[in-house]
Amino acid sequence: MTKTTTTVNGLGYRESGEGEAVVFLNGSGDAFTSTHRVIEMDAPGGTSPHVLRLLLDDLSITSANIVAQGEAGPCAVAFAAGFPERVRRLALIDAESEVVPGGLVLCPVLISGGNAGALSGIGPRARAAAPGDASEQLATFLAERLSSFDNRELRTAFGSFITGVTIVTTAGVDGTPRGFTANSFTSVSLEPPLLLICIGKSAASMEVFRQATGFAVNILSEAQKDTSVLFASKRADKFEAARWRPGPFGNPLIEGSAAWFDCARYRVIDAGDHIILMGHVEGFSYSDANPLGYARGHYITLGLEQAAVNAASSSGRTVVGAILESDNRLILLPDPARPNGLALPEVGREAQHGSASRLHELLQREGMDATLGFLFAVFENPDTREQCIYYRGEALLHARGRTVLADFEEIPWDRLPDEAARAMLRRYVAERKIGRFKIYSGDHRQGTVKAVD
Numbered sequence: 001m002t003k004t005t006t007t008v009n010g011l012g013y014r015e016s017g018e019g020e021a022v023v024f025l026n027g028s029g030d031a032f033t034s035t036h037r038v039i040e041m042d043a044p045g046g047t048s049p050h051v052l053r054l055l056l057d058d059l060s061i062t063s064a065n066i067v068a069q070g071e072a073g074p075c076a077v078a079f080a081a082g083f084p085e086r087v088r089r090l091a092l093i094d095a096e097s098e099v100v101p102g103g104l105v106l107c108p109v110l111i112s113g114g115n116a117g118a119l120s121g122i123g124p125r126a127r128a129a130a131p132g133d134a135s136e137q138l139a140t141f142l143a144e145r146l147s148s149f150d151n152r153e154l155r156t157a158f159g160s161f162i163t164g165v166t167i168v169t170t171a172g173v174d175g176t177p178r179g180f181t182a183n184s185f186t187s188v189s190l191e192p193p194l195l196l197i198c199i200g201k202s203a204a205s206m207e208v209f210r211q212a213t214g215f216a217v218n219i220l221s222e223a224q225k226d227t228s229v230l231f232a233s234k235r236a237d238k239f240e241a242a243r244w245r246p247g248p249f250g251n252p253l254i255e256g257s258a259a260w261f262d263c264a265r266y267r268v269i270d271a272g273d274h275i276i277l278m279g280h281v282e283g284f285s286y287s288d289a290n291p292l293g294y295a296r297g298h299y300i301t302l303g304l305e306q307a308a309v310n311a312a313s314s315s316g317r318t319v320v321g322a323i324l325e326s327d328n329r330l331i332l333l334p335d336p337a338r339p340n341g342l343a344l345p346e347v348g349r350e351a352q353h354g355s356a357s358r359l360h361e362l363l364q365r366e367g368m369d370a371t372l373g374f375l376f377a378v379f380e381n382p383d384t385r386e387q388c389i390y391y392r393g394e395a396l397l398h399a400r401g402r403t404v405l406a407d408f409e410e411i412p413w414d415r416l417p418d419e420a421a422r423a424m425l426r427r428y429v430a431e432r433k434i435g436r437f438k439i440y441s442g443d444h445r446q447g448t449v450k451a452v453d
C-alpha cells in the first residue's frame, strides 16, 4: 500500500487506494484502502469547512464520504450542511456535541459513540451504530445505497407533473451550437426577467452549458415532436438536422417553436446530479402555435385533444366512456339496453349529456377507483349520431359488483353494442400490444389517427 503525503493550507494529508473517496479526519482508513480511495487528514482541534473544501478541490473530488473522529465532528457536520453536494455520507466516530451554525445535514449519517446525537444540524437520515465491530459497521455504511427511494419510482412520480417541452441551446464558447431537450423549464421572475432550466451532469453538453455566457430556451409546438426526439439523442449532427437561426444574443433559435427566450447567464447553481442554469432574458418572442405537452414519459398534444373534444361536444348528444384495465383485463358493464349485452363504462346514452365528471360518478357507483389517462378516441357514431369521447385508463376494483372482466384475447365481441365500439376496441387491442397509443378522431370508418406516444 503506497501512501503519498501532501499538504493543503498547511495541513498534511495522506492518500492511498482507489475507488469512491473517503476522507478520514483524525483517524486511520487503513482497513479501507483495498476498496476505497482513502484520504487521511489530521486535524487536531478540528478543522474548518473551508479547509475541507480546499482539500476536495485540490484532489478534484466532486463528492466524498467523510469519517470524522472526536474534535473533527462539528466541522464535518458544518461542511456537510453547507456543501451538501460534496458529501455522500457522513460517519461521526466518538464525535463531540457542539452547536453547528445554520443548515441541516441531509445525507445518511452514522453516529458511533460520543454524543454527536446531540449535535445540532444532524438531519433526518442520521442513525446510531448498533453495538459491534466499528470497522465492520463503517464498511456496511459506506456500501449502503445513497438514496432512500427507488429512483425509477421517484422519476415516475415527478413525471406526473405535466410540462411543456423545450430545446435549450447555446452557441458555446467556440461558436459550435449545442442543444438538448429539456422539460425542467421554469419561469422565475419578471423583474428582473429570469428563467431556469436544469441540465444533468451526465449530459454530453453539460460542461459547455456550465461555461457558456448565455443560452436560449425554445418552447416546442405540437408539430415539433421529432425535434424533441432529435435533441434528446446523442447525435452529433443535431443542428444539421434541425432548422435554426442565431438569436439576438447569439444562441440558436429553433424554427417553428411556440416561443423562445434568448438569455444571458445569470447564475449557475450546483444541485445534486444536475446543475441549475438561471438565465436573464435578453429577447423573446411567441407565436399562436399550440405548445407540445409531456407527462409520465409521453408526449401530449393538448390542442388536438381540446379541438377534438370541443368539436364533439358542440353538436349532437355526447357520450363519454372509458377503456379501463384492471390487472391486464378489460372492464365491461352490462348494457341496460340489450339483454345479455355488454358495453364499456360510459355515460350520456340516456337523457343527459355525458361528461368526464359523470363518468367518474358512474365508476364510483360501480365500485371502481379509476384513473382516466389520455384521450383515446373522439368520433361520431353513424348508427346513433352520438358524439363519442373515450379515454383510456386503469381501475382498481373495490367491489366486483356488476363488472365483467374480459381477457384481451377473449373479448366477447358479439355482446358489444355496435361496430363503432368493436372497431375502437380492436384498435386498442392492437396498439396495446406494441405499447404505443394514438388519438383517433373522425367516424368509426374514416378519421384521423394521431400518435401521442
Ligand SMILES: Cc1cc2nc3c(=O)[nH]c(=O)nc-3n(C[C@H](O)[C@H](O)[C@H](O)COP(=O)(O)O)c2cc1C
Pocket: 165, 179, 180, 181, 182, 183, 184, 185, 198, 199, 200, 202, 203, 204, 205, 206, 228, 231, 232, 233, 234, 294
Ligand atoms: C421530454 C424530455 C425532457 C427532458 N428534460 C431534460 C432536462 O430537463 N434536463 C436534462 O438534463 N435532460 C433532459 N432530458 C434528456 C436530455 O435531452 C438527453 O439526456 C440528451 O441526450 C442530452 O443531450 P447531450 O447528451 O447531447 O448533452 C429530457 C429528455 C426528454 C425526451
